[in-house]
Amino acid sequence: MELKNNDLVKGSSGSIGDQLVYRQRGGKTIIAKRPKKKSTPDTPRQLEVRELFAEAVLYAKSVIDDAAKKAVYQAKAKANQSAYNLALSDFCKAPEIRKYNISEYAGQIGDQISIRAFDDFKVEWVRLIIKDSSDSTIEEGSALLSGNKADWIYTATVVNPTVAGTKLIINASDMPGNITTLEVIL
Numbered sequence: 001m002e003l004k005n006n007d008l009v010k011g012s013s014g015s016i017g018d019q020l021v022y023r024q025r026g027g028k029t030i031i032a033k034r035p036k037k038k039s040t041p042d043t044p045r046q047l048e049v050r051e052l053f054a055e056a057v058l059y060a061k062s063v064i065d066d067a068a069k070k071a072v073y074q075a076k077a078k079a080n081q082s083a084y085n086l087a088l089s090d091f092c093k094a095p096e097i098r099k100y101n102i103s104e105y106a107g108q109i110g111d112q113i114s115i116r117a118f119d120d121f122k123v124e125w126v127r128l129i130i131k132d133s134s135d136s137t138i139e140e141g142s143a144l145l146s147g148n149k150a151d152w153i154y155t156a157t158v159v160n161p162t163v164a165g166t167k168l169i170i171n172a173s174d175m176p177g178n179i180t181t182l183e184v185i186l
Contacts, residue, residue, distance in 0.1 A: 086121065100168070
C-alpha cells in the first residue's frame with residue numbers, strides 16, 4: 001500500500017508488531033507486510049549474491065563519502081534515485097565488451113584496433129595486451145575513448161611481424177573496478 005500526503009504516517013518508518021512495516025521511498029510512505037524469515041538454508045548462489053551485495057554496499061558508502069564521486073553519480077541519477085543507489089547498482093554490473101574491429105591492424109606501428117565497451121554507468125578505461133603465438137607479450141597499453149563516446153581506439157606502437165596466431169587480450173573496467181576480459185586469436 002502506498003500513502004501520499006497522509007499526516008498520520010508521513011515520514012514514518014519502522015514496524016507495527018509482527019505484521020506491518022513502514023518505509024520511505026521518494027517522499028512516499030510505503031506500508032507492507034513484514035518479511036518472513038526463511039526456514040531453508042541459503043544456496044551457494046544466494047551466498048554469493050549476498051557477498052556481492054555486501055561489497056556493493058561498502059562501495060556505495062565510499063562513493064557517498066567522496067564528494068567528487070558522489071557528484072558524478074548524482075548527476076546521472078534518475079528521479080527517485082540517489083547517488084548511493086546508482087553506485088550500488090553500478091558495482092553489481094561489470095562492463096561489456098560488445099565488439100572489436102581489427103580490420104585496420106596489420107602488425108604495423110600506427111595500426112588501430114577499435115573496441116566497443118559499454119557499462120550501465122561508465123567505462124573507466126580499456127587496455128590491450130598483444131601477444132605472439134608463443135604467448136610472449138609484443139606490446140600493451142591503454143586505448144583512448146573516441147569522439148563517439150562508445151569506441152575505444154588502441155594504436156599499435158610495435159611492429160608485429162606475424163599477425164596470424166596473435167592473441168589480443170582486451171580488458172575494460174568501470175568506476176567500481178569491475179574488469180571484463182576478452183581474449184581473441186587473430
